[in-house]
Structures are given as structure tokens and as C-alpha cells.
Amino acid sequence: MRKALLIKFGAIGDVIMLLPAARALYESGAHIDWVCGSMVQPLLECYSWISLLPADDRKILTGNPWERMSSIADLWRRVSGERYDLCATLYYDDRYKFLSLPVRAAKKLTLSRSSRDRLLIPGRNHADEYARILLGKDDGWSPESIAPIRPDRLPGPPPLPEKSRTRVALVPAGASNMLRQQALRRWSAESYAELAKVLLARGWEVVLLGGPDDAWVRPYFESLAVKDCIGALTLPQVIMACDQCDVVVSHDTGPLHLAGLSHAAIVGLFGPTDPGNFLPRRPYVTGIWGGVNFACRPCYDGRNFAPCKHNGCMEQISTQLVMREIDSLLERKAAGLASPPRLILPEV
Structure with missing residues (x-):
């Protein structure tokens, strides 16, 4: 089975707009590993087809030098033994490339402001753009073709009482x-x-x-x-x-x-x-x-x-x-x- 590694800590909107592309990869036969942050972990846990690799994004992004290196080293230990067909680090900042340094992958990509193939083009829906970048397609998408992907295992019970009015x-x-x-x-x-x-x-x-x-x-x-x-x-x-x-x-x-x-x-x-x-x-x-x-x-x-x-x-x-x-x-x-x-x- 093909394997894909996605590195995207957050934010909530970015993760949700990445999900349709991730789902398309999954439906094409790929196993999906996702390096996520603590904020979006509870959301991504509601998708049965995603395997999570939680990372301490707070320490990685805002911690002191020791906390950053310790957290990155922990992530490296978990990904270094795997081999991937695709490793996508979905950030423009080149410093995020450091996270995938030990990953063995046939193809690695990051976002880029200098390459149209890896640029989120202004005015286009980011869900479309993530799909274009990850799937290599640029033939247009209809609004229905790239709709948000609803979780398949939301926990219960409902948080609000039954409504009797609008x-x-x-x-x-x-x-x-x-x-x-x-x-x-x-x-x-x-x-x-x-x-x-x-x-x-x-x-x-x-x-x-x-x-x-x-x-x-x-x-x-x-x-x-x-x-x-x-x-x-x-x-x-x-x-x-x-x-x-x-x-x-x-x-x-x-x-x-x-x-x-x-x-x-x-x-x-x-x-x-x-x-x-x-x-x-x-x-x-x-x-x-x-x-x-x-x-x-x-x-x-x-x-x-x-x-x-x-x-x-x-x-x-x-x-x-x-x-x-x-x-x-x-x-x-x-x-x-x-x-x-x-x-x-x-x-x-």
C-alpha cells in the first residue's frame, strides 16, 4: 500500500481545507499519516481513515531551544523508521522542512511562493489548491467536487438540548x-x-x-x-x-x-x-x-x-x-x- 505523510499542525481552517485532498489520496489507495498539533488533534481523531502522529506544536513553535529540539527529536524518532511515497510539509516557511529531515520519501514537497505548482493561488479556494498541489491536477474543480469532508465518527451525545424554535x-x-x-x-x-x-x-x-x-x-x-x-x-x-x-x-x-x-x-x-x-x-x-x-x-x-x-x-x-x-x-x-x-x- 502507498503511504503519504502530511505535516500540518493547524490552524483549524487550514486543516479542514486540507482534508478533501487527504481524502482523495486515501481513496486512491494511500495510507494517510498526519503530523498534527494539539489543538486540531481532537478533530482529526474523528476521521477513521487518518493515522495521527501528534506533535507538541506549542513547544516546537514557541518553546525555549531545549523544548524545541526535544519535541522535534521525538517527532523524528516516530517518522524515521517509515518509508513514504509522499511527504508533504504544507508550509511556506523553509524552517518547517527541518521537521521532515529524517523522513524517507520518494517525493517531498513544501509550499513555495516562487513556484506556481506549490503556491496557494490567491482567489482560489484553499481546498481546491491543496488538492491541486497534492494530487498534481490543475484542470479545475466544481464547487461540489471539493466540498468539506465531514467526520465519520463524531462522539455523542449532542451538546445542546433539542430545539423547539429557530x-x-x-x-x-x-x-x-x-x-x-x-x-x-x-x-x-x-x-x-x-x-x-x-x-x-x-x-x-x-x-x-x-x-x-x-x-x-x-x-x-x-x-x-x-x-x-x-x-x-x-x-x-x-x-x-x-x-x-x-x-x-x-x-x-x-x-x-x-x-x-x-x-x-x-x-x-x-x-x-x-x-x-x-x-x-x-x-x-x-x-x-x-x-x-x-x-x-x-x-x-x-x-x-x-x-x-x-x-x-x-x-x-x-x-x-x-x-x-x-x-x-x-x-x-x-x-x-x-x-x-x-x-x-x-x-x-
Whole structure:
């Protein structure tokens, strides 16, 4: 049997967008070993066809010199005895090549900004691009051909009680990783709170989703009768919680991609990042891209943002527009109408 080694610690969205390419490798007859970080390990454990090689990514990326070398040496011990047909280190930074130094593989590849064959091309969905790079195909993909790959063994029980009315999940924080905050991705907490008030006034249920580092956003909702699940759920439980919601509203952050693995409709909010790269590619997903007529949009280059102080592209997205798209998705879903992923722009 052919064997492939994928080295991708995180982040959540990157891992989820890599999964369709990994699945295609598996379906072509390859055994999949995946070097992952601690944050995404609980998610990848839900895929029966992936063999995990967990690594202490926190020590490797941010530890002192001794912690880094010790963690890398531990990883080397686990991969050095295997022989692979493909070893893919899916980073641009050449320092990550060090991780695969002892790996014996017929082919090794990394991402490259100087080679089109190994570049995630701007404007193309990263799921498509990972598939192109790993599978060597560049003949185009339809939205349906590269849809998110749902886990095949989610644990139970469901994290939310059975719903008796329309339920909407909001993701008001996030947009950070182990190395940096990316606050420019966020729709403001004030806007999420305003949206929550509108939803509650309709008699709908509102659920807040987020990670342990997102507790700072709670004061914006303290006077509202929302279900606060921030920091309380594992990554698989976030997917199941989204399954129990009718719609998820999120800016470009990890839970947006987790929602893409669920059955819920999605309204994704974008500004400095290109939704063409990141919007989940499945039915009942709408992306709203703020910043119409902004010459600087998108400003994210894959690592950094422009030195922006007012985040005007995200502020251009109104609560009224988000509500309109929530209603549109729910109406189409209730009527059983086809609803491929779509992108809209605010009217200015």
C-alpha cells in the first residue's frame, strides 16, 4: 500500500481545507499519516481513515531551544523508521522542512511562493489548491467536487438540548492562533450583540460559540438571554452544536470552517481576507464581503494584514444585511430549493 505523510499542525481552517485532498489520496489507495498539533488533534481523531502522529506544536513553535529540539527529536524518532511515497510539509516557511529531515520519501514537497505548482493561488479556494498541489491536477474543480469532508465518527451525545424554535449560533470572537491575534478578521462584538438582540426579539434562540481564549467577548452579551457555550465545547462538539442550529453566523475564523462540516446554513462575514480562498464550499452557505470600493481589499497576504486602524471593510457589513441573508437561507432550505455557495457584496 502507498503511504503519504502530511505535516500540518493547524490552524483549524487550514486543516479542514486540507482534508478533501487527504481524502482523495486515501481513496486512491494511500495510507494517510498526519503530523498534527494539539489543538486540531481532537478533530482529526474523528476521521477513521487518518493515522495521527501528534506533535507538541506549542513547544516546537514557541518553546525555549531545549523544548524545541526535544519535541522535534521525538517527532523524528516516530517518522524515521517509515518509508513514504509522499511527504508533504504544507508550509511556506523553509524552517518547517527541518521537521521532515529524517523522513524517507520518494517525493517531498513544501509550499513555495516562487513556484506556481506549490503556491496557494490567491482567489482560489484553499481546498481546491491543496488538492491541486497534492494530487498534481490543475484542470479545475466544481464547487461540489471539493466540498468539506465531514467526520465519520463524531462522539455523542449532542451538546445542546433539542430545539423547539429557530436557533442561530454566533461566533463573536476567535480570529487568533498560537502565534498572533488577527483582530481585523472580526466583525465587531457590538455588531454581534446587535444581531443577537434582533434574533431574540423574534423569539429565536441564540447560541454563542468560541474557544477558551474568547471569554473577553462575554460582557457584550451579559444582558441578553443567550446560550453561552464559549470555551465549553471540544472541536467535535462545536460541529455537533452547529448541527443542532439552523444557521451559523461567523467571520473568517476556525468555527466558520467547523460549521462547514455541519448541516447548518452559514452566513460568513469577510473583509480583509478573500472569501474566494476560505468560504466553505457546500450548499446553504453565503459569504458577505465588506469593503466595496476599498482599494486595499483584500489586504491579507497569508501572514500579515495592512496597518489598518478602523477595520472599515468589516464595518461596512450591516446587521440588516446579515438578517436578510439569514432569512433567505432559511426560506430556501425550508422550501427544499437548491442553494449553492454564493458571495454577495454590501450595497454602497
